[in-house]
Amino acid sequence: MSEPRDVDSMPTPDHLLHTGSEHPVDPEDLVRASGREPTPELIEKARQDLAKYGAVAVERLLP
Numbered sequence: 001m002s003e004p005r006d007v008d009s010m011p012t013p014d015h016l017l018h019t020g021s022e023h024p025v026d027p028e029d030l031v032r033a034s035g036r037e038p039t040p041e042l043i044e045k046a047r048q049d050l051a052k053y054g055a056v057a058v059e060r061l062l063p
Contacts, residue, residue, distance in 0.1 A: 025050065025058045033061045 027046035031038045049057040 025055055030058055030061070033058050 025033075027043045027050060028038045030046035030050060031042045034042075036042060046057070053060065
């Protein structure tokens with residue numbers, strides 16, 4: 001019998017991943033793309049990066 005799988009530990013399916021050139025990116029998306037959980041500080045930093053670099057900010061994390 002196989003062990004139950006923890007859905008949260010499974011990788012995100014490719015069809016759910018996107019980059020800035022395909023869809024709008026919000027600050028929370030940018031934080032999550034970096035592999036971190038959103039906090040107010042990280043969201044603010046991401047907001048600044050998006051203002052400075054635009055959607056290309058996510059390309060810097062996910063080339």
